[in-house]
Structure formats: structure tokens, C-alpha cells
Amino acid sequence: MEAHSIIDHIPRLRRYARALVGDRHSADDLVQDTLERACNKFHLWRAGSDLRAWLFTVMHNVFVNQVRSARYQLEQAVEEVPVVLVRETQGDALELAEVERALRRLPAEQREVLLLVAVEQMSYAEVSRALSVPIGTVMSRLSRARERMRAAMAGGNPAVSLKVVK
Amino acid sequence: MNPVAERDLHAYVDGVLPQARRLEVEAYLAEHPAESEQMRVWAAQNAALRTLYDPVLKEPLPERLLAALAARRWQHYALAASLFAIGIAVGWIARDTVSTPASALASFARQAAVAHAVYTPEVRHPVEVGADEEKHLFTWLSKRLGTDLKSPRLSPLGFELVGGRLLSGPQGPVAQFMYQDAKGQRVTLYVAAQKRDGRDTAFRFSQEDRVSVFYWVDRNYGYALSGEIRREALLRVANSVYKQLNP
Known part of the structure; x- marks a missing residue:
């Protein structure tokens, strides 16, 4: 072996x-x-x-x-x-603790896809094979994961209202 | 140009778009501030997740995970050892191998080889205490192992002490010393207390994938010298270590 x-x-x-x-x-x-x-x-x-x-x-x-x-x-x-998140900063440096909390609140299947893409840097095809789901499913889970993360970080505000501070 | 779809935006953030398409998406984003802002948020998520979890890569591997691999191999060894035992029983010579079971020693050699494989590739942190604190290193590890560990001089064979570290083994503390030659080849000496009824043994040899191991038991301590070098060269080093520890 x-x-x-x-x-x-x-x-x-x-x-x-x-x-x-x-x-x-x-x-x-x-x-x-x-x-x-x-x-x-x-x-x-x-x-x-x-x-x-x-x-x-x-x-x-x-x-x-x-x-x-x-x-x-x-x-x-x-x-x-439901966890009420208070967003303190919205610069490029996201509050790491908040990111972690938001990640924990993702459904497991979305968390898997987001992590394989963002942290493991697998291609979408690799993720599709690793999880044995069609690539379309990978993309929709990724999309939902990113949106949920963003919403949790933003306290529910729509994306367009985000302002870059400093 | 093809209309920019959401899939393009994900691929853009994840850096997997072909160059030509990337430029098209960039042009699109320049005119779509909301999507552009979304890209910034997604990119920040990616970066934050890596910042959170990349440090795990640098953590020392827990012994139990290595043991999970070793335990599996162990079944092959148990089989090999039992076949071996049958062989020598038929051949009668079994007497000097029964007191310290061959299987336990094979497992010891395996642990040494795994520890060798784990720590020798380290560039920045191959050891806990470096050769510049040699005296402290041997005093410290002697105390932890409850014996007087001597520092073998291997420079005549071209190997210099890099340093050492404390590991945990199935029976308690283990000391690992690392040596390196001019070509950067490393050998490690793995020392652990053995069961009290363990009898001294002659050199034994084990090949664990690429790692060769010479191991022996001497006065209730097991020694294993591991290296990814030629068996003859490793044997010379093992002989030298043995002689220096038993003057």
C-alpha cells in the first residue's frame, strides 16, 4: 500500500x-x-x-x-x-470569526462545495467527481453558498447596498 | 461576445477562466458595478476561508492519524510475521525471537519509518531543538526517556546532527534525532523504551516503502535507524551508532 x-x-x-x-x-x-x-x-x-x-x-x-x-x-x-450577526467592518479584510460563523450555518452540501472550490482550489469538474454530483449541481450549490455567506456577513442586506468602507 | 453568465462570474473569482474570456468578463464588470462589488465580496470570502484554514497545513500530524495508516499495514505484518514464525518453528531456531515478539518489533520499525517519512521532508522545522543546543537536546530527551542518551558522532561517515524532537509512541515518549549529509540526505535515529521482558536482539532490517530501517533492542531500549539511502550505507551508520552507544 x-x-x-x-x-x-x-x-x-x-x-x-x-x-x-x-x-x-x-x-x-x-x-x-x-x-x-x-x-x-x-x-x-x-x-x-x-x-x-x-x-x-x-x-x-x-x-x-x-x-x-x-x-x-x-x-x-x-x-x-437563527444567529444575529453584527457586521463591524466591510473592508476586504472580512472579520474571520464572522466568516467562520457564516460557514458553520451553511447547509453541509453547500459548505462542501464552497470549501473544495475556495480552499482546496479544485476545478468544478473535480468537485463534481469528488462529490458524485452533476456539474450543474456544483454550480448551483456554489452560488447559493456564496449568496448565503454574503447575506450572513451583510446582516441580510442585498449586495447592491454594500459599501466599501475605508 | 457571449453574454456573461453567473457561471463565468464564479469561474472569474476562482481564477479558472481562460485568458480571453477573463478579459471579456473584466470588460463586463467595468460596466456593472453591482456585479463587480459581488466579485469583490466573493473573492474576500475565498481569501478569508484560506486564511482561516491554511494554518492547519502546518500543524504537526497527530500520532493517531499516522497510527491509523500503520495499523492497517500492521495486518500485513501480522500475516508476514506469523508465516515467518511458522517457518522458523519448523526450522527450530525460534528461541531468541520469542521473548520480544517479532510482530511488536516490526511495529516499532514501522513507527520509526513513518516518523522518518513525516519529519525528514520538513525544510523549516525538521527538528524541535537544533544541533546548536546539542547538550540541552540530549539532556532533555534523556530525562524524558529515563535513560542516558549519548550523542553518536556520525561525521566520519559524512552525517552531521541536525537536531531532535520528542514524539509520542504507543509505549510513551520517543526521541528522534536527525542527521544530514552534504547532499542533504537525512537519516533519523528513533529511540524508545521497550517492554521490560524484551531481550536484546541483533540488527534487523525492514524496508518500508522507500525507507530502509535497521533496528535493534539493547538493554530495554529499542533503536531504529531509518534512511532513504542504500542499505549498505545505512548499515555502516547503524554499526557506528551501535558501537558508540555500547563502547
């Missing part, structure tokens, strides 16, 4: 998991489950194909199963609670 090459991808899997799940411990649980599953299913990986893309697919499948299970019920419940 290519343990070495899998090791090379662990930092990126951890980054994605942290962004997806939030707290460090749960994120590393997700990575650990992913690595164990990847090792079990390693014979399904086609040698020579993109190992990173395959690992992200495995992580997506593990994540989806977890979201379905009771383990994430609490998080889902929290997401339903």
Missing part, C-alpha cells in the same frame, strides 16, 4: 475536515475514519489516477454517513437557530 503517498495528503485532508466540521477533535475523527476506510478500500483506487481526488471522495462519503447519523444531530439543530 502506498502509505507514503497517503501521508502526503493528510495535511490537506485535515484542513478540509477542520473547515467542514469545525472543532479540531471531530475533524481529526473524520480524517481518521477516512484514512481507515481508504486503507480498507485501497484496492478500489486505480493506480495512476488522482489519489488526492480519491481520498476527498472517501472523506465525502464518510462525512455524509456521519451527517446522517445521530452524531451530528446536535450540530444540525444548532444550525437551525
Whole structure:
């Protein structure tokens, strides 16, 4: 088994998991489950194909199963609670804490797409393959994620009313 | 020009538009301030998300994640070790391998190889304490491992001490020392306490993907020397380490 090459991808899997799940411990649980599953299913990986893309697919499948299970019920419940965000600045430097809160409130499927595009910098086609959804679905989730993020950051104001301060 | 669709705007922000189309979108944005503002917001989201999560890339890897990979490999080893055990049982010579199970030692070599693979590619932070604080390094790690660790001189073989770090292993603290030659090739010495009933062993060799490992047990401590260099060259270094630790 290519343990070495899998090791090379662990930092990126951890980054994605942290962004997806939030707290460090749960994120590393997700990575650990992913690595164990990847090792079990390693014979399904086609040698020579993109190992990173395959690992992200495995992580997506593990994540989806977890979201379905009771383990994430609490998080889902929290997401339903409306949070009033106070926007302090609207310069190019967005308040990072606000960005994180807005991210947490995205539906999981939108969060996945946004993170794979923005943080992992995958192409839309790669995201489509990793999540096993049509590219049109990738684009609509991306669009909704960006709009929800913007609305949360802006306190619900429409985009045109945003002003660049300073 | 084709009308600019929302998909073009996403692709513009994500930097995946072909040059020609990018220029068309830029021209469009110049005349559409609302969309232009939207692009700025989306780009700021991308940047903020990377700022938030990129630091995770630089965190040391938790031992349990490496163990998740090692545990899986372990099954192959368990199989190999049992076949090996049957082989030597038939051949009778098993006596000096029974007290320290071959499987536990193989696992030790595996941990050393994984630690080697994780830390040797590091450019900026290969070690916690550098060779410039050699005395402190050996005092500190000796204290943590509960033994008197000596610093082997490997310069006659072309390797200089880079430094060392403390790691956590299944049995407790582990010391890792890193050495480097003029070509930048690195070898690591991995030292951990072994079970008390562990008997001293001769050198054993293990090949873990690209990493070669010589390992042995000496007075309740396990030593593993790992490197991605020729087996003969690594053996010379291992011999030198062994002799210096057992004058």
C-alpha cells in the first residue's frame, strides 16, 4: 500500500475536515475514519489516477454517513437557530470569526462545495467527481453558498447596498 | 461576445477562466458595478476561508492519524510475521525471537519509518531543538526517556546532527534525532523504551516503502535507524551508532 503517498495528503485532508466540521477533535475523527476506510478500500483506487481526488471522495462519503447519523444531530439543530450577526467592518479584510460563523450555518452540501472550490482550489469538474454530483449541481450549490455567506456577513442586506468602507 | 453568465462570474473569482474570456468578463464588470462589488465580496470570502484554514497545513500530524495508516499495514505484518514464525518453528531456531515478539518489533520499525517519512521532508522545522543546543537536546530527551542518551558522532561517515524532537509512541515518549549529509540526505535515529521482558536482539532490517530501517533492542531500549539511502550505507551508520552507544 502506498502509505507514503497517503501521508502526503493528510495535511490537506485535515484542513478540509477542520473547515467542514469545525472543532479540531471531530475533524481529526473524520480524517481518521477516512484514512481507515481508504486503507480498507485501497484496492478500489486505480493506480495512476488522482489519489488526492480519491481520498476527498472517501472523506465525502464518510462525512455524509456521519451527517446522517445521530452524531451530528446536535450540530444540525444548532444550525437551525437563527444567529444575529453584527457586521463591524466591510473592508476586504472580512472579520474571520464572522466568516467562520457564516460557514458553520451553511447547509453541509453547500459548505462542501464552497470549501473544495475556495480552499482546496479544485476545478468544478473535480468537485463534481469528488462529490458524485452533476456539474450543474456544483454550480448551483456554489452560488447559493456564496449568496448565503454574503447575506450572513451583510446582516441580510442585498449586495447592491454594500459599501466599501475605508 | 457571449453574454456573461453567473457561471463565468464564479469561474472569474476562482481564477479558472481562460485568458480571453477573463478579459471579456473584466470588460463586463467595468460596466456593472453591482456585479463587480459581488466579485469583490466573493473573492474576500475565498481569501478569508484560506486564511482561516491554511494554518492547519502546518500543524504537526497527530500520532493517531499516522497510527491509523500503520495499523492497517500492521495486518500485513501480522500475516508476514506469523508465516515467518511458522517457518522458523519448523526450522527450530525460534528461541531468541520469542521473548520480544517479532510482530511488536516490526511495529516499532514501522513507527520509526513513518516518523522518518513525516519529519525528514520538513525544510523549516525538521527538528524541535537544533544541533546548536546539542547538550540541552540530549539532556532533555534523556530525562524524558529515563535513560542516558549519548550523542553518536556520525561525521566520519559524512552525517552531521541536525537536531531532535520528542514524539509520542504507543509505549510513551520517543526521541528522534536527525542527521544530514552534504547532499542533504537525512537519516533519523528513533529511540524508545521497550517492554521490560524484551531481550536484546541483533540488527534487523525492514524496508518500508522507500525507507530502509535497521533496528535493534539493547538493554530495554529499542533503536531504529531509518534512511532513504542504500542499505549498505545505512548499515555502516547503524554499526557506528551501535558501537558508540555500547563502547
